[in-house]
Amino acid sequence: MVSHGDENAELPLLLRVCAALVGFGYMVTVLDGSVLETSENPGLEQLLNFALPSRDHGDAPGWNIMPAGLGLQSLSAAHEHGGPSIADCGSFFPNEGIVIAYASAQCLTPLLQGSRVRPLLPISGAKTSLLTSYLALKRLLLKAKVEPTVVNVVGAEQPELPGPASWTSLSDCAKFFLNYEVTPLQIPLPSGNERYNAGISRLSLGLLETAMPLESGWAHHASQRNRQSFSMPMAAGSH
Numbered sequence: 001m002v003s004h005g006d007e008n009a010e011l012p013l014l015l016r017v018c019a020a021l022v023g024f025g026y027m028v029t030v031l032d033g034s035v036l037e038t039s040e041n042p043g044l045e046q047l048l049n050f051a052l053p054s055r056d057h058g059d060a061p062g063w064n065i066m067p068a069g070l071g072l073q074s075l076s077a078a079h080e081h082g083g084p085s086i087a088d089c090g091s092f093f094p095n096e097g098i099v100i101a102y103a104s105a106q107c108l109t110p111l112l113q114g115s116r117v118r119p120l121l122p123i124s125g126a127k128t129s130l131l132t133s134y135l136a137l138k139r140l141l142l143k144a145k146v147e148p149t150v151v152n153v154v155g156a157e158q159p160e161l162p163g164p165a166s167w168t169s170l171s172d173c174a175k176f177f178l179n180y181e182v183t184p185l186q187i188p189l190p191s192g193n194e195r196y197n198a199g200i201s202r203l204s205l206g207l208l209e210t211a212m213p214l215e216s217g218w219a220h221h222a223s224q225r226n227r228q229s230f231s232m233p234m235a236a237g238s239h
Contacts, residue, residue: 001102001120002140002148003034004132009122009153012189014102017120018063020204026097028063033103036069044071047092072103076110086111090214099214105136109144118210120203121148122169123184124155126191130169137174137182150184151203 001014014030021028037043043066046052072086079085086101093099101108106118119140122134133150140148148172169184187199 001100001101001122002105002108002136004105004121004129004136005105006122006124006129006132008124008126008128008155009129009151010095010102012155013120013122013151013153013187013200014100016189017204017207018100020197020200021098022063023201024204027095028098028100029093029096030065031061031068031072031099031101031103032065033069033072033101034108035067037067037071041067045074047071048074048089056236068101068103072101072107072111076107080110080143084213087115087212088215092218093214098208105139105144109139111127112140112146112212113144115146115212117212118147118149119205120207121150122153123150124153130173133170134173134177137180138178140176149203149207150182152184152186154186154188200230 001010001017003010018028018030031044033043037045038146042052045068047066048071066219075084075086075089089099095206101111112119121133121140123129137148137150156220171184174180174182185199185203187203189197189200
């Protein structure tokens, strides 16, 4: 999921997508790129350095959020220089069925480049959402070469059929400046204690169809790196 500063759309949709996936029986971990890891609050960065204790979520379906700002930046930088990417991190999530990366388009671009993933790009009627969502859309299309799933999140306080709303303006901007047709999904969020939402359920199932399979390549890269660091001094000393 793309984070571009639209608080009215992003977190409400993210939480409900997680709930829907858990309802389908999956274990879900959210890599939250908006929160930096610390020694007191470790996360993805420590996991990548094998410095995070193993996590046991039990057998029951559920979901948790992991700080991942530094870890996702590390993955992006490594992949840009020919190293492993998020697709190689399967060994770190042996019990999870689904891992959701929630970060900026700039951070996600190297990780998703050329993939078949269609990241969620949530928007709302907020005034600032047009500019930030357009910049995110432009980067994903031109840099990552992926087409996001644009979702207009309609809250209880927002009209069902907006006039000059952000999703309409985003469509106009994308068509005029990028020659790209945006066909947004309009998802009304449940109100009150209502949990089931057919639109969010369909959206979540659709995301699974284009999800990126996670392999266990990171451990291989790490072991190769460690072997090289130990063998190089020995080789140098042999001459």
